[in-house]
Amino acid sequence: MPDAMQRQKEKLNRVYVCTKCSGMFLFNSDVQDHREFFGHLETYEIPLN
Ligand SMILES: [Zn+2]
Numbered sequence: 001m002p003d004a005m006q007r008q009k010e011k012l013n014r015v016y017v018c019t020k021c022s023g024m025f026l027f028n029s030d031v032q033d034h035r036e037f038f039g040h041l042e043t044y045e046i047p048l049n
Contacts, residue, residue, distance in 0.1 A: 016043045 016025040020040040025031050031043055 012048060014045045014047050016045055018043050 012026060016028070016031045017023070018025070018031075018034060018038075018040045019042040021038070023034060023040075025034060025043070034043075035041055
């Protein structure tokens with residue numbers, strides 16, 4: 001299954017924000033990539049209503 005299709009199945013009920021660079025991420029997989037590439041380990045979540 002293509003990665004894009006898997007992502008569409010994820011619920012977009014929150015966004016992740018990096019505390020180091022304020023980068024915003026919709027998917028936890030993007031957060032994981034960001035941690036690996038940039039070494040920014042701390043993020044917080046903002047609920048979307
Ligand atoms: Zn960052």
